[in-house]
Amino acid sequence: MLTRARKEEIVQDLTDRYKRASLILFAEYKGMKVDAITQFRDKLYENYGDKARFSVTKNTLVRLALNNAGYKESEWVETVSSTTAVLTIDDEDPVSALRIMIDFNKGNKILPIIKGGYLERGFFRGDQAIELSKLPSRNQLIAMVVGGFAAPITGLVYTLNGVLTKFLYALNAIKDKKAE
Numbered sequence: 001m002l003t004r005a006r007k008e009e010i011v012q013d014l015t016d017r018y019k020r021a022s023l024i025l026f027a028e029y030k031g032m033k034v035d036a037i038t039q040f041r042d043k044l045y046e047n048y049g050d051k052a053r054f055s056v057t058k059n060t061l062v063r064l065a066l067n068n069a070g071y072k073e074s075e076w077v078e079t080v081s082s083t084t085a086v087l088t089i090d091d092e093d094p095v096s097a098l099r100i101m102i103d104f105n106k107g108n109k110i111l112p113i114i115k116g117g118y119l120e121r122g123f124f125r126g127d128q129a130i131e132l133s134k135l136p137s138r139n140q141l142i143a144m145v146v147g148g149f150a151a152p153i154t155g156l157v158y159t160l161n162g163v164l165t166k167f168l169y170a171l172n173a174i175k176d177k178k179a180e
Helices: 002-021 035-052 061-067 095-104 127-134 139-179
Strands: 022-027 052-056 084-089 113-119 122-125
Touching: 002 061, 022 095, 035 052, 035 084, 035 095, 035 127, 061 084, 095 113, 095 127, 113 127, 122 127
Parallel strands: none
Antiparallel strands: 022 084, 022 113, 052 084, 113 122
8 A cells, every 4th residue: 555655756756747748648458468568668668768658557646646737627537537547758749659559559459448638738539549640740740841831932943043044045145146
């Protein structure tokens, strides 16, 4: 049994983690084998290192930490019940973690069922997780935005370059005509 001091320490640790997290995911882990959970954790560690944590904690402690971190109880109250594991990602690209979990679910018979969570402090239900996992990564979004800005500028450069080239050809033609 945990002492009160240890529980307070856990709540403080969870609160700090939830405040920093770009993704908090609540999943039903009932029936999952330990080796499957270990495989999933290894996959997360490969991609995120120490910035990812998939843990099982008493629901009462999770609830206290979520309240302390400023999350609205009305959003998460139904998701933090029964056997809940919490995945937290403290990284700039949390969508990839959703993709990892959904891909992992495809390969396992008994899988963690996504109940819901927070992506960049915005709540989503479990059924929305698949759609969110299809979003491009942060780096892909940046590349798309930069490409969107660069395309018109590049087009303008090529157009101006074409005008200058034609002007130079015209000057050369005039020079050649006067030289004759």
